[in-house]
Amino acid sequence: MPQPFLNPVYATWLAQPVRLQQVLIKRGTRQLCQPVNGVLNAGDVWHIQGENGRGKSTFLAMLAGLLPTLNHSLIWSERSNHAQLVPPSQWPVLFLGHLPAINPGLTVQANLQFLALLNAHQVTEEALWLALAAVGLSGYEQTLVNRLSSGQRRRVGLARLFLPNQPPLWLLDEPLTALDIAMIERLGKHIAAYAQAGGRVVLTSHQPIYGVTHCQMLESVDLAEVD
Numbered sequence: 001m002p003q004p005f006l007n008p009v010y011a012t013w014l015a016q017p018v019r020l021q022q023v024l025i026k027r028g029t030r031q032l033c034q035p036v037n038g039v040l041n042a043g044d045v046w047h048i049q050g051e052n053g054r055g056k057s058t059f060l061a062m063l064a065g066l067l068p069t070l071n072h073s074l075i076w077s078e079r080s081n082h083a084q085l086v087p088p089s090q091w092p093v094l095f096l097g098h099l100p101a102i103n104p105g106l107t108v109q110a111n112l113q114f115l116a117l118l119n120a121h122q123v124t125e126e127a128l129w130l131a132l133a134a135v136g137l138s139g140y141e142q143t144l145v146n147r148l149s150s151g152q153r154r155r156v157g158l159a160r161l162f163l164p165n166q167p168p169l170w171l172l173d174e175p176l177t178a179l180d181i182a183m184i185e186r187l188g189k190h191i192a193a194y195a196q197a198g199g200r201v202v203l204t205s206h207q208p209i210y211g212v213t214h215c216q217m218l219e220s221v222d223l224a225e226v227d
Helices: 008-014 056-063 108-117 125-134 150-163 183-198
Strands: 017-023 036-040 043-050 074-078 093-096 169-174 200-206 218-222
Touching: 017 183, 036 183, 043 183, 056 169, 056 200, 093 150, 108 125, 125 150, 150 183, 169 183, 183 200
Parallel strands: 043 200, 043 218, 093 169, 169 200
Antiparallel strands: 017 036, 017 074
């Protein structure tokens, strides 16, 4: 029996918007861009753009709850069964940084199994194999990661996105790095399918995301220079 794309445990999260109000992005005392405002609903895909050093990775880290919000700027999700505002550190998210976050001394399958546990759910061996096949790593399950190319290592991390029971929010920092055109197109279509299933995505990229470019809910968010 096929497993669900989105984890039904997070049904209440899917129904609630993520709101950003005057979010300031700083490095030290320097403000990197204009304050960010917006509402991220189920099915939305935000493509964060801006020059290098504008704070794109910092912004994603704030949404992931890895960095604090600054100067009373607000980021929250309102849960339907609670009257409280839920800070980013408590959100169910999948955060994919610009580094693959894998252990070169472990096998491809062992790395993916560990990454799946970051979202607090067990996956079957079949699900691991299917996810690896989806990113072109079928047959590499027992290969040590230190024997892979940089593009293949990147795919090990991306295989997390192809596992079942996904959380309702993906935060993807430069997910297209070191990928060939075919994999970029496959990933773009997968992101669009996730959004159509009710997930929401915030990602950074300096290039078009094939398959998502014409997604109805795609929105470009430019981190504009401070006046």
